[in-house]
Amino acid sequence: MIKNIARSFIKILLWILALGFGVISLPSHAQMSIEITGVGQSLYPIAVMRFKDENKLPISITDIIRQDLARSGYFKNTENGNASESDEGTPNYPSWAARGADALVLGSVVQTSAGQFEIRYKLFDVRKSEGLGGLNINSSADNLRAAAHKIADDIIFKLLGERGIFSTRLSYVIKEGKRYRLVISDADGQNIRNAMNSGEPIISPSWSPDGKKVAYVSFEDRKPVIYVHELATGRRIPLSNQKGNNSAPAWSPDGKKLAISLSKDGNTQIYSINADGSNLQRLTRGRTIDTEPQYSADGRYIYFTSDRGGNPQIYRMSAEGEQAESAKRVTFKQGFVTSPRISPDGKYLAYIANLGGAFRLHILNLATGDSQALTDGSSDESPSFAANGRYVLYSTKVGGKRVLAAVSVSGNSKQILTIPGSDVRQPSWGPFMD
Structure with a gap:
């Protein structure tokens, strides 16, 4: 499948392709379980x-909220039982303060019609003894x-002043038997x-930036072709079906x-x-391998992986191509670096570095040049x-199985999302949905 490439780069390409072709199995009824560490x-x-009268619902609103806040890495819930309290009137702030709560959430459920609620x-801010809406x-x-x-x-948003990412979505690829599936899930899996x-x-x-479409590479025609898929309708267009490999789409x-x-x-x-598949323009013209492009947050630049210096590293060029501005190397501290991803605020570059055969997630502060490993994986x-730039989603191995994992950019908060008996790969975290 891979032709006319330098031998020095064959290993990395085979490795990248292998990430997409692993056998993955997912029972259709399975859901993810989450382990929070660090x-x-x-x-x-x-x-x-507990939301009053939520027993009218087929699922627990309270449990989902509690789990979301725990996964954020910012909160600990002081009430884990089934007791509920009226959301009418003013709560007893001194009592809640004595119970160790700085904030209080109260709620209720009203059924308005069949299947509608x-x-x-x-x-409430317990410290300030005031309601927050x-x-x-x-x-x-x-x-x-x-x-x-x-x-x-x-x-x-009300307590921390930033947008939460619980309403965003994930995508990843699974395999059941001889069938492959592109799946979409909530942010909690x-x-x-x-x-x-x-x-x-x-x-x-x-x-896509509006969260309505997903671009991907499909081998349904026995060769890699890039498609753009409209999620609401299922409509697809073949974005690129050129001779050879069509790969690594980035919006x-x-x-x-x-x-x-x-x-x-x-x-x-x-x-x-x-x-829409029109106006194809070549941006690099080297004799080596240039791949895995990613736009900068402001759209002015493209980061990409290239072995033009010998081993693969991350470079940056103008979004108009190398003819507009020569590419500059960005990563220097590891000898083998791939998979550039730019944070939504443009401050950080996440990437995978090969350290003695261990492929490990790193993050680079683009302003200072400081980098650190976010995991101890291999x-x-x-x-x-x-979407808020606070976390990085990735795939890794735990107990010989591939799982999804998320880590804060500080490295302090980590989560493992597993589906029992299944391997999970190729995750992508969706944008805010307005």
Whole structure:
């Protein structure tokens, strides 16, 4: 499959491709379980009381909110039981302070019609003895998880002043028997839905900035072809079906273009293409391998992997191509570096470095040049930033099985998302949904 490439780069390409072709099995009824480790000691104590009358619901709103806040790495819940309290009137602030809570969440459920509910929630600052408002959300039984995630996001915003990422989504590729599936799930790995099924591999999913489309590479025609898939309708367009390899799609911040890697002229190079498949333009013209493009947060630059210096490293060029501005090397501290990913705020570069045969997730502060390993793993792959830039999602191995993992950019908070008996690869974290 890989032709006309330098021998010095064959190993890395085979490794990258292998990340997409592992055998993955997922029982259709399985959901992810989450293990949180390494959380810091200074956690915000919050009491999330059981929502009144939530026994009318097929799922527990309270449990989802509690789990979301725990996964954030910022909170510890001081109330884990089934006691509920009215969300009407003013709470007894001294009593809650004595119970160790700095914030209080109260809620209730009202059934408005068959299969329709109103979810009411209020947030209180116990320290300041004041209410912080709340939400009334009308939801069908099928969208209760989304309602709970929206409440958790509101709590994060009101108490911490930043957008929560619980309402964002994940994508990844699984394999069942001889069938491959591109799946979409909530940010907590639950509520798994199929986006596409195929008898051939699907790799490299990449979310559009508006969260409505996913670009990916499919081998359904027995060769790698890049598709853009509209999730709401299932409509797909073949974005690039050039001779040779079509790989590594990455959206521009405005969603109008994608950077892709093509081998149609020999060695793999980077091109830009409009989101409708028009206006293909070559951006690099080297004799080595240039691949894995990623736009900068402001759209002015493209970061990419290249072995032009011998071993693969990360470089940066103008989004207009090397003819506009020569590429500059970005990574220097490790000898073998791949998989660049830029944080939404443009401050950090996540990447995978090979350290003596161990592939480990790292993060680089682009302003200072300081870098650090975020994990102690040996088979990390496919990093992807959360929409708020606070976490990096990736795939790794635990107990011989591939799992999804998320780590904060500080490295302090880590989560492992597993599906019993299954391997999970190629994760991609979706954007904020407005």
